[in-house]
Amino acid sequence: MGLFCPMPIIKTKQEMETMKPGEVIEVTADDPGFEKDLPAWCKMSGEKFIEIKKEGNLLKGYVMKKGER
Amino acid sequence: MTMEKKEKCKCPFCENELEMSCFGPAFCEPCSKEEVQPKDKMTIILFSGEMDKAIAAFTLATTAASSNMDVSIFFTFWGLNILKKTKYTIAKPQMLMQKMFNMMSTSKLPISKLNFFGLGGWMMKKLMKKSKMASLEDLMKLAKELNVKYIACTTSCGVLGLSKENLIDDVSEFAGSTTYLAEAKESKINLFI
Numbered sequence: 001m002g003l004f005c006p007m008p009i010i011k012t013k014q015e016m017e018t019m020k021p022g023e024v025i026e027v028t029a030d031d032p033g034f035e036k037d038l039p040a041w042c043k044m045s046g047e048k049f050i051e052i053k054k055e056g057n058l059l060k061g062y063v064m065k066k067g068e069r
Numbered sequence: 070m071t072m073e074k075k076e077k078c079k080c081p082f083c084e085n086e087l088e089m090s091c092f093g094p095a096f097c098e099p100c101s102k103e104e105v106q107p108k109d110k111m112t113i114i115l116f117s118g119e120m121d122k123a124i125a126a127f128t129l130a131t132t133a134a135s136s137n138m139d140v141s142i143f144f145t146f147w148g149l150n151i152l153k154k155t156k157y158t159i160a161k162p163q164m165l166m167q168k169m170f171n172m173m174s175t176s177k178l179p180i181s182k183l184n185f186f187g188l189g190g191w192m193m194k195k196l197m198k199k200s201k202m203a204s205l206e207d208l209m210k211l212a213k214e215l216n217v218k219y220i221a222c223t224t225s226c227g228v229l230g231l232s233k234e235n236l237i238d239d240v241s242e243f244a245g246s247t248t249y250l251a252e253a254k255e256s257k258i259n260l261f262i
Contacts, residue, residue: 003201003203004200004201004202004203005132006128006135006203007203009132009135009136010131010132010135010211010215013135013136014135022152038080040135041132041135044109044136044137045135045136046137053185061212068249
């Protein structure tokens, strides 16, 4: 929250390293670029992009960690 | 007739045994997956010693590194200012002209436009802090955590009279253009900043 590119993505990546395959992370950000950045990052890193929800100025992204459960 | 021939995966990293058939695979399942997707590489030549350009370079480097890429940054000429340990890097073995260069281009980086003898850079730092943008120091710390490789150009180190002791410990390699080219040849993204 309140962070600018590239911090939201990097924080997401760091958080996801601690997760188990199949778990879903919710990321809240207010950087408008995040809407496009998150799907692009998922494409590169191979994580499963679920969706982005818009709540006013806030963006909530959902990503599932790859790998077999 | 049963075939009981077990062979090991042919990659150099694992010892997994394979169920061999006539059409059997040469690699075990996890290895053959990796075979298909080797890590992408990104290389950056950081030539300039300005704060704004360095921020752009490190922003891209950290993003790439967290997107499953191997990143290496090749620091040459003014880019070496970013790696200096102290503001004035003047050492005994330097020649007079090298001392002069190191006097005038320091690790206190200017910005590339509207610098106004440091005032612009100071204002830019304030603004970035206010808008919660990551500072160069933060980005460099992150880059290290994400295993971004720093290569310092030995030729420019020689010209500017800098040695290993004058630069921060994060520098992983001191090398020349060949090392850089060997990396760049395999990399998909290559930037000159």
